[in-house]
Amino acid sequence: MNSLSLTEPVLLGGASLSWSAQRRWSWDFFAAMRNEHLELSDAAGNPSLEVRVSHYVQALQKGGNWRMSRLYAAGWRFFEQRPDMLRDFPEPITISQDRLQGIPERIFKPLLWVFIGAEGSGTALHHDVLNTHAWLTVIEGKKRLALHPPTPCDDDYDAQRKSARHVLATRRNRGAWRYLEVAKGDLLFIPATWWHEVVNEGPTIGLTRNFASPDIVGSVAARAREQGHLALLPWLEREMA
Template sequence: MSTVPQLPPATAPLSDYIARREPAFFPGLAAGWPAVRRWDFDFLGRLRPEMSVRLVRGDRESGATRFVESTLGAYMRLLARDEFGEEFLYLKEFDLLRRFPHLHADISPRRELLPRRAFAPPPGVWVGPARARTGAHYDLLGNIAVVIRGGKRFRVAPPGFVEAADALSAKYDPLARLSARPLAEIAAATRSEDRLYEVELVAGDVLYVPDRWWHEVRNRSASILLSGFFGGYGHVAARAAQVAVRHGLHLAHRDRATGCTCHETGSGDKEYR
């Protein structure tokens, strides 16, 4: 496959891209945020060292769903020392701001990135080692991702990219739709390389990914990512109702034939403490 085209830096305000539902890359837009200056693995680990956390083992979007139990302090110490080897344990969708409300002050400039009347619950935090991955998927709401520490590579493709290749996964995820194949593989097989973009982000960079845009993520180094969904109140309410119905059906059946990202399909037989 030829080199994946790079997503160029934005040339207009974020609001323009949100209105057009086009992805946008803003290098250094959040470089001055207190979180970018203060948050590192040692800082997070000292917040409440004995707090229990559930880690994702491997790439649950395209592989088996497995979890490992640890504590916040133990996991952050491993990240700081880079002692994982080939064990890619990922703290995903961590509700850091709900558990530690005083940290909202460190991300207060985020409100300026959002549309004036948008509904935006507290963003989640993704923390993981180098080479950890999130498989190809699209989200049901728009997402503003901010790299707080380390570096990440995003690949993004437009709505319909995976569907046109008949590559939708049957695996269930509460808030997303999954691809059965990596985006680069689909692009090579369908000769649609020009519809797939790649962007490298470092601390302080911001990426807007519209809803239904496919994306996959790989950590270039141990990293901390702030990722927040948002949308108009009516749009969010409609999506919430859709998710509630779908998740109720999932809980009734547990999708035994196809698997899911929220219940284990393998044994989480190891603890990190």
């Protein structure tokens, strides 16, 4: 991505199709993970169950465990158990463009995750952690999103979520709401503080990272201070100097 000033969603069709992850991270690849574990969340995003990756993927594929298959692997830090997987994709945003990647892992865990879920699973209306940007790509399946420019939704969250769900149901833009589909191999950039709700179409595997380009470091630092992540401030404020 050439510009670091991300103010609108950017969808790059087929941009990750050449990544090794697109060839290697098949359903069989994850179904063979018998030693790795991930945490599953319920529809409200609450942690619900920790399971082996193989058991969860097999439940999605075969439908034998109905309860497990209805839960969502929403944010698995895969690299903690499988660092080899980091070699399967290039970073769309370089380390020099992402001020978070310079923070030691002992202080701040990278905001890099795999999401795995069944048809209809997804993430309720939100904007991303610490007012960061995000990129995401789909490895298997399809993700559908309703996105809204930055606005104080907190006081009217239920009404805003109703609008987001309407956009997803109709698959059309509505007012300021944008509707986007991210298919296998597409790469989507979501600007900081843009609201978005995500639903998976079919069993889906996605990869995403949150990042802080130089132009938003001040906002990220302010959010970190508000939320009590004080250990991050020396690193972020150094980037602001």
